[in-house]
Amino acid sequence: MKNQEYSLLYQEYRSQVVEYKAHNERIIKTKFEMARLWKYKNEYPESWKEWAEKLTADRKKVANLKMLIRATKSKMKKSNVEHPQN
Numbered sequence: 001m002k003n004q005e006y007s008l009l010y011q012e013y014r015s016q017v018v019e020y021k022a023h024n025e026r027i028i029k030t031k032f033e034m035a036r037l038w039k040y041k042n043e044y045p046e047s048w049k050e051w052a053e054k055l056t057a058d059r060k061k062v063a064n065l066k067m068l069i070r071a072t073k074s075k076m077k078k079s080n081v082e083h084p085q086n
Contacts, residue, residue, distance in 0.1 A: 006079050013072045020065040023058050030055045 034051050041048045 006076060009072060009076045009079060013069065013076065016065055016069050016072060020062060020069060023062050023065065027055060027058045027062065030058065 030051060034048075034055070037044075037048070037051075
């Protein structure tokens with residue numbers, strides 16, 4: 001039972017980490033593009049607003065994923081404490 005529970009938690013943890021890394025990379029790319037297009041900000045305000053909204057959404061998603069990852073790690077630790085290996 002312990003191995004199954006821990007295995008499921010570990011799979012969940014790994015998928016969250018992969019998703020976290022993907023969103024983090026998108027943040028970096030978006031910031032790079034925004035820095036590159038800074039001088040055209042006033043000429044294309046709609047595009048700039050769209051980029052800013054993408055960046056905000058990704059930052060919120062990363063913050064939520066951080067909390068989920070911490071919670072999953074806590075569950076994994078608790079699982080190890082409650083069901084130690086013999």
